[in-house]
Amino acid sequence: MENKLYWVWLSKINGLGSVKIKKLLEKFQNAQGIWEASREELNNSIGIGSVLSQEIIKAKKNFLPAKEKEKLKKAKVKLVTLEDTCYPKLLKEIYAPPPVIYYRGALVKVSRPCLAVVGTRDCTEYGKITAYNLAKKLAEMGFVVVSGLARGIDTKAHQGALQTGMTYAILGSGLDHIYPPENNHLAEKIAQQGAVITSYQLQTQPQREHFPARNRIISGLSLGTIVIEAPQQSGALITANFSLRQGREVFAIPGNIRKRQSQGTNKLIQSGAKLVQNVDDILEELMLENYLLQDVNEEDAEDEIKTKRLNQQQKRVYNLLTDEVQQFEKILSNVTMKAKELNSILAQLEIMGLIKQLPGKRICLINQ
Amino acid sequence: MLAKAYSNAVTGVDGYLVEVEIDLSQGLPSFNIVGLPDVAVREAKERVKAAIKNSAFQFPVKRVTVNLAPADIKKKGVVFDLPIAVGILAAVDVVEENKLLDYTLVGELSLDGTIKRITGALSMALATKDEGKKGIIVPYENVQEASVVEGIEVIGVKSLEDVIDFFNQELEAIEPVTESWQLNGEYQIDYQDVKGHEEAKRALEVAAAGNHNLVMIGPPGAGKTMLARRLPTILPPLTKEESIEVTKIFSVIDKLPSEQSLIKTRPFRNPHHSISQAGLVGGGRVPQPGEITLAHRGVLFLDELTEFKRQVLEILRQPLEKQEITLTRSAITLTYPCEFLLVAALNPCPCGYYGTEGRECFCTPYQRKKYLHKISGPILDRIDIHLEIPQLKAEELTTYRQGETSAEIKERILAAREIQTQRFKDTSINYNAEMNTKAVEKYCLLDEKAEEMIKEAINRLHLSARAYDRILKLSRTIADLAATEIITIEHLGEAIQYRSLDRR
Structure with missing residues (x-):
């Protein structure tokens, strides 16, 4: 069985959450170790009772690796496990990171810094505009904007980020159950320009209790969490809380004291969150200099490897392309080639896996 | 008193020859058309009668029977007005029959004897030629169209009298209008x-x-x-x-x-x-x-x-x-x-x-x-x-x-078509698009790199077998446009781009 599938199996066991898995991993090193462990060994592990060990043994019988693989392939879902090097670095650092994350789209390998932009679903126009503009600016600067694909602030944050850069949407359900449904299209776009991510396996319905766990991932992926708008009792505040516990920064946008939607954020500021009026307020706190510099170098090195096997013409076209989608005719107007030549070269680059063609004959680089 | 004239009719888009036989016999005056005529043909009776009379000829006070042969095909339309009228006049010796039989006649008569435009004149002229006739008499408005057919006389006439004059050699043979044949039609757009x-x-x-x-x-x-x-x-x-x-x-x-x-x-x-x-x-x-x-x-x-x-x-x-x-x-x-x-x-x-x-x-x-x-x-x-x-x-x-x-x-397209004509000259195929799987295998030869590329493309873009055939056909055409025999990655790459629905 493929290594990854052990992890899929592990994440599917009933009653086994991130924390318990972490404990098992400490004892058995990796998912395969747990699979191969006897009932007795499991029984003797910390935090695993006889009921749970029975559950684990039972899950082994019920797990059909070939079918599982097929299912993932069919749904075009990719996954990374704790063992993989491309598992997001920041997320790995938190306490009990999810053993498997499923995603659609592309995770940035050379980690660009992520920032979470979150807020209430029932937001004001002020909140919407702020979320949109802030996300847009952050994405433009190279941050990946992380949010939860919910209505309201989350949606606006994703939309803003899509304008200029990349964004991750974290779900509280399986990738085949996008919630809310009206964001289906948005999710699709995000998958093209970032990734839709979840720790839940396919066919998981969105459930109440999933969302705090999702919030943990949102904050865990990010260097900091920016709360745009939140009433007193809000999921966004939960995210902020996780952020603090994970040792990340918390930012908040001040709001009208007479508005319900600002009470939570204003309170955050009161208790020490950084008040944000513009992007500089955020940058100031993050001390990114080293981080970004290192990033660029890595990217350059990768680029070189990629372009090594390209011929002159392919390189010329490749260099014109960016992560941003561009229309064919626009690219054509920037080169001295004929349409047929450009078209042919684009096909060659696509087959090499370097670029992606989107409906409407729009082209962008694959960033992986 | 028997007379005969030739005419044409059209089924589908092809014309065929129709014999119009006229018999005049003694008895109560009557006028019958047989040979599966439709209503328009049957109504020719009234038009023919009036046209003959108004052209200062005499309509015979006889029992008139018209047969349209072959008698088992349904006849429709108005083109038989003219041959029937001329046939009747031949039966009463107003027209000389020997010359009449060298020509076919088509045309709709109006009551005053003028001849009106008909449809399908080109098909009829072609049938006339195929049947080995010397010429065709068509309404004047159709003369341009019919005169495209070479090797026969095309005589445009305006009235019944013109026709009679023509056969009695009183009318100077009308110069057949032959339009100079230009290959290039002009388009208004570009x-x-x-x-x-x-x-x-x-x-x-x-x-x-x-x-x-x-x-x-x-x-x-x-x-x-x-x-x-x-x-x-x-x-x-x-x-x-x-x-x-x-x-x-x-x-x-x-x-x-x-x-x-x-x-x-x-x-x-x-x-x-x-x-x-x-x-x-x-x-x-x-x-x-x-x-x-x-x-x-x-x-x-x-x-x-x-x-x-x-x-x-x-x-x-x-x-x-x-x-x-x-x-x-x-x-x-x-x-x-x-x-x-x-x-x-x-x-x-x-x-x-x-x-x-x-x-x-x-x-x-x-x-x-x-x-x-x-x-x-x-x-x-x-x-x-x-x-x-x-x-x-x-x-x-x-x-x-x-x-x-x-x-x-x-210009490039003409060159590419020429290559195709050469390639397929011994087959039933005309263009690259018509190639079947076997022909694709035979004619769409890839060089080594292209071979590799198509394999890679199938994997990465999830192309079906059907798409594969289509892509090869398209690359063949693209290579033809570049006038090369072997398909290279340049051609193949472009062809792959033209299959966007396969990827959705």
């Missing part, structure tokens, strides 16, 4: 009118070169119709034979412009999507040609393909394959030619803006899928090129470079 859309123009060039059917996918107002309309301008000019075929069809349904003898430009048919089955492929009790036949040797453009009734589209399958349509009705079975290039256009989704920059599309993935699924697989199967037509921004349009003229593009 590809240079279209700004940008370089990819689309190139794809249309490939379509024209290899006779590949094509579908365009793009938002409303992107320019799909504009591009399609110009496709005839880059197709090779009609040959004389082709031109006659096309003219015959239009002549039969009376759609021929009166000042024009021959249709020299390739037809462009653009039926609305509310069209019925009969309208598209032809129909009626005696089937009339439909839009696909009118598009013969030209372009059939189906705009908003997804809006066409599904059944209507389905009947296109066989004609697309066989390039002719056989319509069977209880009375008659007719075969019409329909060798056309299919160009279809549709939106990418119900709202029309999926994938358009700066426009939000509100359709769900399911809606989009359903929308595209309205076109059945078998129809899509016969379309080689899928082309995305983006909406170009107005402010950017001005920055695009000047495109090529249709004439420049056409």
